Amino acid sequence: MALIERFQKTTDITKWHGQIPMSYIYTVGRAGEKFFREIINGKIFGARCDSCKITYVPPRTYCEKCFARLEDHYTEVGTKGTVHTFTQSYEAYDGAKKETPSIVAVIRIDGTEGGFIHWLGEIDFEKVYIGMPVEAVLKPKKEREGSILDIKYFKPVI
Numbered sequence: 218m219a220l221i222e223r224f225q226k227t228t229d230i231t232k233w234h235g236q237i238p239m240s241y242i243y244t245v246g247r248a249g250e251k252f253f254r255e256i257i258n259g260k261i262f263g264a265r266c267d268s269c270k271i272t273y274v275p276p277r278t279y280c281e282k283c284f285a286r287l288e289d290h291y292t293e294v295g296t297k298g299t300v301h302t303f304t305q306s307y308e309a310y311d312g313a314k315k316e317t318p319s320i321v322a323v324i325r326i327d328g329t330e331g332g333f334i335h336w337l338g339e340i341d342f343e344k345v346y347i348g349m350p351v352e353a354v355l356k357p358k359k360e361r362e363g364s365i366l367d368i369k370y371f372k373p374v375i
């Protein structure tokens with residue numbers, strides 16, 4: 218079938234079975250770069266819009282409400298937050314089944330909008346609740362590499 222021909226029936230489409238190896242690079246963007254560079258130092262950064270009085274975490278390059286540029290308004294937000302929602306996961310990164318589930322939560326850093334997904338630790342699933350105060354537990358500084366996994370998990374604030 219030539220490229221200029223149009224398919225009349227989906228069953229006319231030529232197909233083959235096999236695998237195509239692909240690689241890709243994911244860029245975190247300018248705001249993401251600030252976030253990941255600072256997390257090496259054990260700091261979580263957001264982007265502040267003074268007009269709207271909103272701090273976004275993860276940081277953004279512009280305000281979603283007023284479209285103001287926020288690239289010069291990155292601000293440290295601390296490492297404490299609350300559980301926005303949570304669940305259990307029985308799968309590892311590679312899709313393998315886990316015997317012991319991990320607790321996965323959306324964490325909203327105090328005083329900010331947005332949030333990010335991370336694990337909860339040092340608590341049983343039955344004791345987790347929405348609105349539970351938590352704080353980040355970071356890897357030792359020598360082991361940090363500018364990854365969200367520099368935060369090992371969030372634990373309850375007692």
Ligand SMILES: [Zn+2]
Nearest residue numbers: 266269280283
């Ligand atoms: Zn704004």
